[in-house]
Amino acid sequence: MITNVKDYYRRLDAFLSEIYQVGAENIFSTVLRELVGFLGKDLRIKNGRLYELIIDEFVLVYCTNIQEPDCYEKLDIKSEAVQLVLKHGTYIYHDSSPTLRIRAGAYADPLVAFTILRGEEVWLFVFELYDNWDREEIEFAVNTSRKLLNARISSESMKNSLLHAELIQRSLLPKNAPQIEGFEIFGKSISAEIVGGDLYDYNTFSEGHFGVGIGDAIGHGLPAALLARDVVTGLRMGLEKEMKISAVIQKLNRVIHRSTLSTSFTSLFYAEIETTGDLVYVNAGHPDPILVHGQRIQLLKRGGTVLGPLPEIQLKRGFAVMPPGSLLVLYSDGLIERRNIYGETFGQQRLKELVVNNQNQSAENLVTDIIDVVYDFGNQQTWKDDMTVVIVKRNV
Structure with a gap:
């Protein structure tokens, strides 16, 4: 019994x-x-x-x-x-x-x-x-x-x-950052499961500028990974057609909205950066990237809502400048929402302070340090959510 x-x-x-x-x-x-x-x-x-x-x-x-x-x-x-x-x-x-x-x-x-x-x-x-x-x-x-x-x-x-999906996801994420004169670029993503919904990508153009993007398909696991795959593919195809940033992302939104996947919402930030340091971007509901130059901090907020819930969205472009010695930090919410043993989140403020205090490091070393600090903050427990950090640094 x-x-x-x-x-x-x-x-x-x-x-x-x-x-x-x-x-x-x-x-x-x-x-x-x-x-x-x-x-x-x-x-x-x-x-x-x-x-x-x-x-x-x-x-x-x-x-x-x-x-x-x-x-x-x-x-x-x-x-x-x-x-x-x-x-x-x-x-x-x-x-x-x-x-x-x-x-x-x-x-x-x-x-x-x-x-x-x-x-x-x-x-x-x-x-x-x-x-x-x-x-x-x-x-x-x-x-x-x-x-x-x-x-x-x-x-x-x-x-x-999932193992098959992991191979697909690995093939989509960039193996190496592009070599851009005057810039350092480095990114790393860690999935909470075998596959995840975080994504990042780079694009190079012949007109003296390059692109960098980061996104987070809502949820994690296989459905989120499949959506992340579709976002990366759609973004690349749109940019190859030399479409404007906002037009590419609006079209991508329509595709995601029609998706039958159980996960069909995603945030996305994409920026195009000229070698002069001029930057144009769209932020579709993603955690605000942080632009740091000395003690000056600028959050790149301008854009619109996350992609997927609505068939049509309006997105506004934002503009910024990366002076020599500045750096741009892109990250997913899995980084700043990681909790310590007291239930406190790492938060954006701690991330800002960490970046300001370590901005003289190389892009790769700073990405590594950020991940290590946040991992320790969470008592070295396994990641509960997918986590991604990408840094673009303009050399002096």
Whole structure:
């Protein structure tokens, strides 16, 4: 009997986690055996059978604690009893319900069965029940087991997809900063998960200027990474057509607004910088980049709202100047919203002070120092959100 639901759930989840870490060749036969052996009394189940769907029959592939030589090795998928578990996902065979004939002659009754899907594969788990079983408890236990097992399978499949997405994301992020005479440029991004929603990019032009951008797709994980991919691709394509900054981002907004991804909002800052230091930019809802020159600090705020929620947006361009010795700091909210053990965020003010006090460092060293300081501020815990820092420094 399950006396503590939360404890049971934790035990089941831990048990399934251990099975996946072991990496059993036949994960389902291992699950079947361990469900009976490890949790059988809690689940009120015994004598498990595992069937795999092959064409139009469920074929027995494994059984536990069963000595009978007359176990049926096949179950017809068209039978009423099998159709019931296929329809409901979980089914208890008892009293007036159709009989799931698992062996010849006298057969166990009652039974509980549930299905598991893995890609195009369909697996059927069947268990006999103890005499003193309780329907509500069995339904809870089996449905919980089924959902957790399906979640584990989906998680493994998702992990493979995430690894693939990580390769895509890495291919989109710049491997090296462009070499621009009179400037140093360096950026780094850290994802909270295998892939993330932060992005940054550089563009070089032949007319003596270059571009730098940073964005943050709302959320993190695969949906945010897919949106970040679309933003980088769309931005590059628009800029290659020599469109104005605001026109490129407005068009990008329309594309994002029509997106069917679960994550379809993103902030974006993009600036074009001439080698003379003149700078034009648009800030679409992104944390304000910081332009520092000595003790002078300017926040680059001008622009408009985040991209995606509205089909049409109005964006205003901003202008600034980077004198020799100045630097521009672009960052995502994962940096300034990192919390310490007291619940305080690192905040923009601390970032300003850090940059002002260390502005004589190289762009690469300053990026490294910023990340290290903020990481330590968060008690060296794993990053809770994606984090990106990009610095553009105009040399003296």
